[in-house]
Amino acid sequence: MKRxxxxxxxxxxxxxxxxxxxxxxxxxxxxxxxxxRRLGTREFPYFSLAxxxxxxxxxxxxxxxxxxAQLAPFAAETPLxxxxxxxxxxxFEQQGAPFDLPVASASFSRxxxxxxxxxxxxxxxxxxxxxxxxxxxxxxxxxxxxxxxEAIVIGCELANNSTLAxxxxxxxxxxxxxxxxxxxxxxLVLGEAVAAARLxxxxxxxxxxxxxxxxxxxxxxxxxxxGGPITRLMADCLKEAGVGPAEIELIKLQAAGSPGTDLAExxxxxxxxxxxxxxxxxxxxxxxxxxxxxxxxxxxxxxxxLVADRIPHTAGFKKVxxxxxxxxxxxxxxxxxxxxxxxxxxxxxxxxxxxxxxxx
Amino acid sequence: xxxxxAVLSQQYxxxxxxxxxxxxxxxxxRRAAAMTQLALVGAVACIPxxxxxxxxxxxxxxxxxxRQETLTLxxxxxxxxxxxxPYDFLATQPTVAAARIQPVLPGLQSAAYFPLDTEGETHWxxxxxxxxxxxxxxxxxxxxxxxxxxxxxxxxxHWLALAxxxxxxxxxxxxxxxxxxxxxxxxxxxxxxxxxxxLKQASTPALVLESPRAPRLAVEFARI
Numbered sequence: 185m186k187r188x189x190x191x192x193x194x195x196x197x198x199x200x201x202x203x204x205x206x207x208x209x210x211x212x213x214x215x216x217x218x219x220x221r222r223l224g225t226r227e228f229p230y231f232s233l234a235x236x237x238x239x240x241x242x243x244x245x246x247x248x249x250x251x252x253a254q255l256a257p258f259a260a261e262t263p264l265x266x267x268x269x270x271x272x273x274x275x276f277e278q279q280g281a282p283f284d285l286p287v288a289s290a291s292f293s294r295x296x297x298x299x300x301x302x303x304x305x306x307x308x309x310x311x312x313x314x315x316x317x318x319x320x321x322x323x324x325x326x327x328x329x330x331x332x333x334e335a336i337v338i339g340c341e342l343a344n345n346s347t348l349a350x351x352x353x354x355x356x357x358x359x360x361x362x363x364x365x366x367x368x369x370x371x372l373v374l375g376e377a378v379a380a381a382r383l384x385x386x387x388x389x390x391x392x393x394x395x396x397x398x399x400x401x402x403x404x405x406x407x408x409x410x411g412g413p414i415t416r417l418m419a420d421c422l423k424e425a426g427v428g429p430a431e432i433e434l435i436k437l438q439a440a441g442s443p444g445t446d447l448a449e450x451x452x453x454x455x456x457x458x459x460x461x462x463x464x465x466x467x468x469x470x471x472x473x474x475x476x477x478x479x480x481x482x483x484x485x486x487x488x489x490l491v492a493d494r495i496p497h498t499a500g501f502k503k504v505x506x507x508x509x510x511x512x513x514x515x516x517x518x519x520x521x522x523x524x525x526x527x528x529x530x531x532x533x534x535x536x537x538x539x540x541x542x543x544x
Numbered sequence: 545x546x547x548x549x550a551v552l553s554q555q556y557x558x559x560x561x562x563x564x565x566x567x568x569x570x571x572x573x574r575r576a577a578a579m580t581q582l583a584l585v586g587a588v589a590c591i592p593x594x595x596x597x598x599x600x601x602x603x604x605x606x607x608x609x610x611r612q613e614t615l616t617l618x619x620x621x622x623x624x625x626x627x628x629x630p631y632d633f634l635a636t637q638p639t640v641a642a643a644r645i646q647p648v649l650p651g652l653q654s655a656a657y658f659p660l661d662t663e664g665e666t667h668w669x670x671x672x673x674x675x676x677x678x679x680x681x682x683x684x685x686x687x688x689x690x691x692x693x694x695x696x697x698x699x700x701x702h703w704l705a706l707a708x709x710x711x712x713x714x715x716x717x718x719x720x721x722x723x724x725x726x727x728x729x730x731x732x733x734x735x736x737x738x739x740x741x742x743l744k745q746a747s748t749p750a751l752v753l754e755s756p757r758a759p760r761l762a763v764e765f766a767r768i
Contacts (some may be wrong), residue, residue, distance in 0.1 A: 224624075263758070271659070271714045276618055283618045289609025290659035297661075305757040307670055310609075312639045320655045322674055329677040331722060331760055346621045349628050350636075355592045401646040404636070532639030534655075 189324045191390040191541065193382035194484040195254030197247050198471050199231035199375055202472050203254055207471075211489060211496040212516065218373065222284045223348050224387050227355050231375025231472030232343060240275040244292075244342050245299050247378045251330075251338070252300045258336060261304035265323045265337040266293045267315035268308070274344030296338065298398035306311030313438075313530035315339070315477020316379075317538055322393050323383050335383045339480030343376045347475065354405065356442065356531075362473075364439030364466035364498055365446050367505040375472020379481040384415045391486055393523075393537035394425030401533055406444040411452030414535055415432060418456045418525070421537040429457045432539070433521045434495065436486050437512065439466035439531040440473045441500070445529050450508035455518060463519075464512040469500035479528055479536065487540070490521050545674050548716040548765065549686070550590040550705035551740045556582070558699050566716040579610055582639040582701050587645055587688055590705040598685035598737065600651045602642060603676060605658040605669040607733065610637040610692040653684065666691055668735045669753055669761040672706065676720055679708040689732045702736040714768055715743050721752070721762040728754035728762060739765060 196203060199218060200210040221230035237243035261448050272292035276283050288294075290308035295304045309319040316339040323335035341347075351372060358371035383392075398417040402408035422429060435457075438449050451463050467482050474481045489495050498512035521542070528536040561581045568588045573581060583604065592602070600746055620628045638657030645722045646652045656674075658667050668689065677686035688706040693700050706718070716739075729738055735753060743750045746767065754762040 232723045273614070273618070277622055280617070280622060281617055283622075285611060285614065288660050289611065289614070290609050290661040293661040303757075305665060305670075305755065305761075306661060308661055310638060310654065310659050311655070311657050314637050314639075322656065322670070325674050325677045326670075326761075329673065329720075331673050331677075331720065334703040346617050346628070349621045350617070353628050397656065399639075399642050399646055399652060399655060401643040402645060530639060532636040533640045533643035 186330060187385055188482040189327045189392050190384050190386065190388035191381050191487065192386060192388035193255045193385040194487065195251035195380040196434050196481065196484045197233060197251050198481060201234060201324035202250065207485050208488035208492050208494060211470050212494040216499040218472060221343065223345060223352055228348060228352065228359065229361060229373045229526065231373065233376050240278045242392060247342065248296055248299050248340065251378045251380050255336065255380060260302055261357040262334050263304050263332055264297060264302055264306045265319040265335055266296055266306060266308045267312060267319040267480060268336065268340045269315060269475050270341060270344055270347050273346045274342055274541050277345055282439065290344060297531060301386055311530065311534045312532045313478055314528045314534035315476035317395065317528055317536035318397055320479065321397055324392055324395060324486055327383055327385050333385050334515065336380055336453055337383060337480060338380045339477030340378045341376055341474045341477035341496065348374060356443040358441060361500055362441040362469040363500040364437060364441050364468060364499050365450060365455045365505060365508050365510060367503040369446060372442055372473045377474040377477050377481045379477060379484045381484055383479055389491065390540050393541045394421040396421040396424060396537055398535040399533050401536055404532055407435060407448040407529055409448050409451065411442060414452035414529060415446060415455040418452060418537050425539040427523065430474050432523055432525045434524040435462055435464050436482060436524060436526040437464055437466045438527045442466045446508055447512050449527060450510050451498050451531060453510060461510065463517065464510060465495065466498045466512055469498065482527060486524065486526065490502050490524065493518050493520050495519060513540060545627045546644065546718050547707050547710040547714045548718060549707050549714050550703065551709045551736050551743065552586065552703040553737050554586055554701040556699045558694065558701050562700055562751055573644065574646055577613060577637055578699055579637055579692060580644050581700045582692050582694060583641045584645050584648060586644055586690060586701040586703045587649055588704065590688055590703050591649060591686065595686065596651060599685045599686045600649060600652045602652060602655040603674060603687060604690040604692055605660055605671065606692050607660045608661060608695055611694065612727045613637060627728060630662045664732060666731050666733050666735065667765055668731050669755045669758060671760050672718065672763045675706045675719055679706060689755055702734055705737055711760045716767055718763050718765045721764050722760040725752045725762055726752060728752040731755035743767065
């Protein structure tokens with residue numbers, strides 16, 4: 185990396201609140217309730233945004249504009265890096281048949297650019313659950329390489345039935361609650377959220393010291409249970425950051441409560457960090473799994489918690505799974521964290537690991 | 545220095561894609577979506593066998609995206625004819641494609657997918673800038689950049705294979721330019737076709753690619 189890249193601003197709208205600070209407060213208070221979303225005759229728990237609009241696009245505009253407004257003003261030509269798994273599929277569902285798909289599959293990003301009054305380049309990313317960190321990786325690379333000086337990286341995942349139905353058809357959804365690493369975990373709970381991170385060559389509180397994406401080709405529906413590819417990616421990321429496992433003070437897990445993926449992540453963590461890893465935290469019991477937005481949503485949420493020195497416990501966890509043999513945080517903490525690692529493990533085989541360091 | 549080791553454009557009728565895969569691999573690729581098949585035949589054509597184990601990344605963009613799969617999914621979800629199939633699920637298509645390619649290109653370590661938001665506009669300059677940065681860092685030995693589209697009547701793939709070291713077949717070098725350069729080619733889907741023609745015709749000493757919205761990501765190509 186030719187020059188360091190910093191996170192200098194953020195915005196967030198999720199089921200827990202409408203700013204990073206408000207979300208951090210809610211997590212510290214232990215708020216992790218969710219609503220439900222009906223799919224045919226079934227209803228699944230779901231983390232919804234509290235927005236009044238019923239029209240999908242009007243709702244999306246409200247969400248995006250509100251998150252952008254939380255950032256300090258940025259130049260219209262600032263590049264936008266937009267990550268999503270589903271883009272505007274909820275709008276097509278609402279329109280109904282015949283489905284009038286635009287020629288360009290990510291035309292929703294153009295609309296986002298208009299809503300944000302952007303005249304700069306827009307780059308879209310869609311690699312399932314790691315989309316957010318893929319976008320961050322690209323923006324960081326261009327800033328580090330001197331090709332751009334600043335970027336707005338947006339994660340956007342808004343309610344739709346296609347996503348819910350896809351996961352339901354694969355029997356990957358919990359009917360009750362998200363229980364990361366728990367012996368009784370039974371699947372994901374999905375959610376919607378929009379978040380933005382401002383990246384800059386100008387110094388800020390947090391520096392991205394490592395970021396790597398990878399592939400786990402073990403199966404289209406789940407990672408290698410032994411955790412080999414996840415282990416290698418975390419090791420690569422630590423190497424890039426120039427730190428050893430002992431220097432990581434907190435790990436934000438992927439841990440979505442999925443039986444197979446949680447096990448793979450647990451096995452990888454033990455290979456990298458041994459049987460006494462740093463404190464482990466999953467944010468998904470509070471926010472839901474926000475898929476293509478999750479990389480940015482969970483990064484922004486985590487940094488808000490760390491800035492306040494108020495780290496929540498992992499809600500939903502009750503009993504250690506003997507196969508995973510790792511215990512996520514069960515008590516809140518006021519620890520002052522200098523360096524944290526974030527993991528994402530995506531459906532279809534995408535992997536991402538990131539390390540952030542407090543720079544001042 | 546970054547070397548252009550392959551410039552390739554492919555076009556298929558959708559019904560001939562599986563035969564092209566069988567021809568490239570010597571065996572069929574079962575239950576693979578059209579985008580996966582198109583990605584695989586292009587990647588294999590760009591990277592010779594002896595380089596397939598080297599650390600590699602795949603950066604690919606698409607205008608169409610998994611269009612047919614999206615329409616099928618919407619029909620299933622909205623009209624209730626059947627449960628959606630897992631592999632029709634939108635954003636899994638690109639990641640599944642990468643996972644299916646990795647056994648054939650064992651060095652493939654990372655893949656990113658860039659769906660495009662405007663017909664006729666592409667992100668070649670972004671893909672090349674990322675590839676250049678990562679090759680210069682030594683993160684990968686080679687990076688594949690592609691534009692892949694699968695429409696009802698055609699499947700088209702345009703490819704550039706970039707590396708930090710030349711092959712005997714290397715045709716050009718490239719470097720990033722962070723300024724406006726007059727006479728630049730616009731960033732469009734078929735840019736590799738223009739590059740291939742320029743390489744054959746030798747009419748100007750350099751060829752420049754520039755995206756109007758991102759002039760600081762211009763790329764200048766020079767013949768070897």
